[in-house]
Amino acid sequence: MSEDTFDAIVIGAGENGLVLGNYLGRAGLNVVVCERRLESGGGLSTEEFTIPGCWHNTGAYYHDTVQITPIYEDLGLVNANTVYIHPPVQSSLLKRDGESLTLFTDLEQTESEIARWSKEDAQTWRRHSEAFQSALNPYYQPYLLNPAPNGMGYDDFDSRSELTPLEAVQADFKHPMTQALLLSHFMIPRGILHNYAGAGRFLQLVVGTAASTRIVEGGSHELAQSLWTEQLRNNGWVWDSTPIKRILIEDGQALGVETSTGRKLYAKVVVSTVDLQTTFQTLVGQEHIPQELAQQVQDYQLEEFSLFVLHAVLSEAPQVNAKDDHASKALRWTLGFESAEDVQEHIRQVQAGEVPNRLGAIVSCPSLHDASQVLPGKHTFLIWQIVPSQLKSGAWSDVADSYAEKIWNWVGEYIPNLNGKNILKQVAMSPQDFVTKWQYPQGTVFGGKAAGAQLGATRPIPELANYRTPIKNLYLAGAYMHPGAGIEGAPGYIAAKVIAADLGISIPASV
Numbered sequence: 001m002s003e004d005t006f007d008a009i010v011i012g013a014g015e016n017g018l019v020l021g022n023y024l025g026r027a028g029l030n031v032v033v034c035e036r037r038l039e040s041g042g043g044l045s046t047e048e049f050t051i052p053g054c055w056h057n058t059g060a061y062y063h064d065t066v067q068i069t070p071i072y073e074d075l076g077l078v079n080a081n082t083v084y085i086h087p088p089v090q091s092s093l094l095k096r097d098g099e100s101l102t103l104f105t106d107l108e109q110t111e112s113e114i115a116r117w118s119k120e121d122a123q124t125w126r127r128h129s130e131a132f133q134s135a136l137n138p139y140y141q142p143y144l145l146n147p148a149p150n151g152m153g154y155d156d157f158d159s160r161s162e163l164t165p166l167e168a169v170q171a172d173f174k175h176p177m178t179q180a181l182l183l184s185h186f187m188i189p190r191g192i193l194h195n196y197a198g199a200g201r202f203l204q205l206v207v208g209t210a211a212s213t214r215i216v217e218g219g220s221h222e223l224a225q226s227l228w229t230e231q232l233r234n235n236g237w238v239w240d241s242t243p244i245k246r247i248l249i250e251d252g253q254a255l256g257v258e259t260s261t262g263r264k265l266y267a268k269v270v271v272s273t274v275d276l277q278t279t280f281q282t283l284v285g286q287e288h289i290p291q292e293l294a295q296q297v298q299d300y301q302l303e304e305f306s307l308f309v310l311h312a313v314l315s316e317a318p319q320v321n322a323k324d325d326h327a328s329k330a331l332r333w334t335l336g337f338e339s340a341e342d343v344q345e346h347i348r349q350v351q352a353g354e355v356p357n358r359l360g361a362i363v364s365c366p367s368l369h370d371a372s373q374v375l376p377g378k379h380t381f382l383i384w385q386i387v388p389s390q391l392k393s394g395a396w397s398d399v400a401d402s403y404a405e406k407i408w409n410w411v412g413e414y415i416p417n418l419n420g421k422n423i424l425k426q427v428a429m430s431p432q433d434f435v436t437k438w439q440y441p442q443g444t445v446f447g448g449k450a451a452g453a454q455l456g457a458t459r460p461i462p463e464l465a466n467y468r469t470p471i472k473n474l475y476l477a478g479a480y481m482h483p484g485a486g487i488e489g490a491p492g493y494i495a496a497k498v499i500a501a502d503l504g505i506s507i508p509a510s511v
């Protein structure tokens, strides 16, 4: 094989590209994963960008589906130094008056905590949690780790396939705080808003994983490093700083890729993990696809929201204004959402393209749970304010500084020692920065709207839902594919299985 010829070329070394590359490598294929950025990992990004020695997770942070996917075990990532931390106090909704609703890894504790507010909700929570565990192997895993069939064949899921999250949550849970907390878990890390049609089907998954969130010791990028290391051991390469300019196509067949410097690489199989529209409009080129498909790709809807992110280094640990001491130890805090109505009002502003003055955020102090991410005696702090990806007027750069200040003041109402003296350095990231940094379309971060026909068997569009494309030997594996963002590496895993089936080889997939 010449140095420019491989069995498989994967475009993009985010989680999906690296998972895919590893599985294909394990099947004996010679693989190269090409990454545009200086560092591989995509959304698995940890950076030292405030004070040297203090690390910030600038992309994905909450890994709540690790226990669903077999990827970490299959690929032996523990041996490659991916160590997950599972904090016992997981998630707390903080009210302005100091009351709270907290979820624990221990179901008994969660149940008695919810029962403080609603005995009925506590029982419902237990019922869904136990049902989710029972349904995990027979239903959820096969559904989430294969090209989606129409429905799951499991009534608790299929019966909600026409509902929005709001409808599903309100049908089963009665207390405003339980409802608000669940809707916040739909948003982060699932990327699903309360009014997304059909996404109510995920209610039990959201309950079942709400207290499953892990963080990677040393930061999320350590997971990318492990995948990268394993790729080298698994018959392959990861080439960073290698943007792909186009996919080479002849007679309706993908032959390889051309890099931005004009180097041509050839392979039997090419896979894109780059967003759907860039894949077809730029890398493939409209001339190589039927007009109808080009239109469907153009019509694919991105989610209308993104995150306005604040990272900071603190000189002392945050002191949360919570009457219950457990709440101040939580991995994530939900602020500003005390009821479903709060969520609706906030998201109304987001969906109208306004800079929300009705604030609602997911907040964390990563160093409380992993001291390795910060200098001794200091703390890292993270705020995700949910915002429109695109403003109806003006640009994020015009408002970022004043908005950051507004958010700090507001979060300070819940955590009073977050003040100028305690904040040693802070950096704001707006959706505009996600375009520059990762080239995420319109600054969106969850791979496209998880609603209606863009869910399940028809995601992203019916013609592409089986991971193949009309161009022979060209496959897809990004978060725009089923099951979407937030299910760690699932599109990469599924693509590996589809490609292996087409090539008549076997991979070590266990689901």
Ligand SMILES: Cc1cc2nc3c(=O)[nH]c(=O)nc-3n(C[C@H](O)[C@H](O)[C@H](O)COP(=O)(O)OP(=O)(O)OC[C@H]3O[C@@H](n4cnc5c(N)ncnc54)[C@H](O)[C@@H]3O)c2cc1C
Residues within 6 Å of the ligand: 011, 012, 013, 014, 015, 016, 017, 034, 035, 036, 037, 040, 041, 042, 043, 044, 058, 059, 060, 061, 062, 063, 064, 189, 242, 243, 244, 245, 273, 274, 307, 309, 434, 438, 439, 445, 446, 447, 477, 478, 479, 484, 485, 486, 487, 488
């Ligand atoms: C701020 C933020 C917070 C998030 N929080 C969470 C969370 O807490 N939990 C969660 O589960 N998910 C979260 N996500 C979403 C998660 O990061 C994504 O679902 C995941 O990264 C998708 O993986 P991917 O491999 O499909 O894409 P990416 O990780 O985006 O990887 C695609 C890669 O392709 C590269 N690329 C693009 N164009 C080219 C080209 N022409 N040539 C070569 N390479 C190219 C990109 O640089 C990138 O590295 C978050 C995302 C962001 C941005």
